[in-house]
Amino acid sequence: MSTYPIIETKQLTKTYGGTPRVDHVDLKVQQGEIFGFLGPNGAGKTTTLKMLLGLVQPTKGSVNVFGKELQKHRMAILNQTGSLIESPSYYGHLTGLENLRVMQRLRSLPAKNIDKVLQIVRLEHHRHKTAREYSLGMKQRLGIAMALLAFPSLLILDEPTNGLDPAGIGEIRELIKSLPAQYDMTVLVSSHLLSEIEQTATSVGIISEGKLLFQGTMAALQAQNQAAVHFRTDQPDKAVQVLSAYGYRPRIDGQQLVFKGMPDAEVCRINGILVSRQIGVSRIQERKKSLEDIFLELTGKERSL
Template identity: 70%
Template sequence: MSASPIVETRGLTKTYGGSNRVNQVGLTVEAGQIYGFLGPNGAGKTTTLKMLLGLIKPTAGSIKVFGKDLAKHRPDILNRTGSLIESPSYYGHLTGLENMRVMQRMRNAPARNIDKALQIVRLENQKHKKADQYSLGMKQRLGIAMSLLAFPELLILDEPTNGLDPAGIGEIRELIKSLPDQYGITVLLSSHLLSEIEQIATSVGIISDGRLLYQGTMRSLRASAKASIRFQTADPARAEAVLLERGYLPVAQGNRLTFDYLRDEEVSRINRILVEQDIPVIRIEERKKSLEDIFLDLTGKERSL
């Protein structure tokens, strides 16, 4: 891991028409991470990524990439960065290989990188087909191949699985997961798909309405959400009354009593109390929160991404 983060922003803000599209965002992306930038459509993800590439000028705040100020060292930073923002750009009348050659000249990358990049995204057998004849997934892979041409230290991808079928999503997911270990590439990708971030990212930043609500490792995020325990009984009303008398605070949900978190010995004690009071315990369940549950807890918004 490098001494300084690969990407570091402080107070990053972008204002349009008096409204903050991105509001005081502080991202920290360390070397070797797959950093998932998660949030609903319109949360500010694409605007943030465009600012990281110098495509949009921030209203306020600072951006450092590779420890260098983006405002002062943008050409050098971009030479070490690959990106795919919003959708792939390509010439439909050219083949995949010809499109790669155009990009190779623009990036001043070695010609030998073309075949290597096409092989990584598994397009080597389709490189002589015109890009207009590619499926949506193949076009997305071509865009990623172009972003990999210079074998960058940092790869920024905006919604890389957007619009793909399950097979295409799986292909892109496995491709991205291979990049840090096999090629030493740090990946920063945005997505509104909770399940994808959960399966692919090592670290995550959750953004909503332009504000960064959470940032940390995926492991820490899961650990922050303690499992709830549910007791299903034959007499939930009496069970609740008995437990309230003994200082417990269950939440009644139908024929279940739910506790936010209990240690194993407390689960055993509650079970014993109910049995001693002749209240049959039908089932004890542990319910772990999904990433979507955690997201809804953070944002307080009753909506699925």
């Protein structure tokens, strides 16, 4: 187990025409993680990933991969890295098998790896079909197979479920989830789909307008969301006055009093106080925010991803 992050950036910045697309990003990805890089389209995800691979030169900042500086050790780093950025590259007139053979020979990899990756991405029965005949989902899987061909230590996937139907999304999701345990890979996957990151990643980074707003485990992200208890009553103003005498300061939201999360005994006590003062309570409900709610709070923007 490494004692350093597999990926570490410091103050990573890329500016186009005076406007920062990636703005002083300090990213850390630990070994064995599935790190979900989450943000709306245009947030800076792809630009960041391209800088991690040396495809785009940073305006400012540094990139270390496997504990080595990318600019000084790019070829050694790329030999241990597989990637699929934006969309798969392939020769449409060649079969899936032939496309993989081209990659295998270029990289001087064992021929047996081809059969293995075809099986992993479930294309073994379509190996003799030309790539132009593949569905969008099959093309995505061929791109992932090419990225996996060297069985890299680090796999970087940029929006791998883009354009796929629900069944295709589910297949790619299960594939990604299997890689760290089965092949000792670290996976960095970007997405604008909140549900995919929530179901796939062990850690997450949230980026918006080039700025990294959150970074940590999924559990740490969810911990930012304290459950709220909602009391529905027909006299919210009177209820607040009554409860203030007992030290409670709920927020009024329409006909509801909203409290931060509390134990069941506390909920019972508040309900008892209100009922004893002839204030009717028609519903008590505990609510937790979704990952999307947390995202919108972090970005301060009421918009869909």
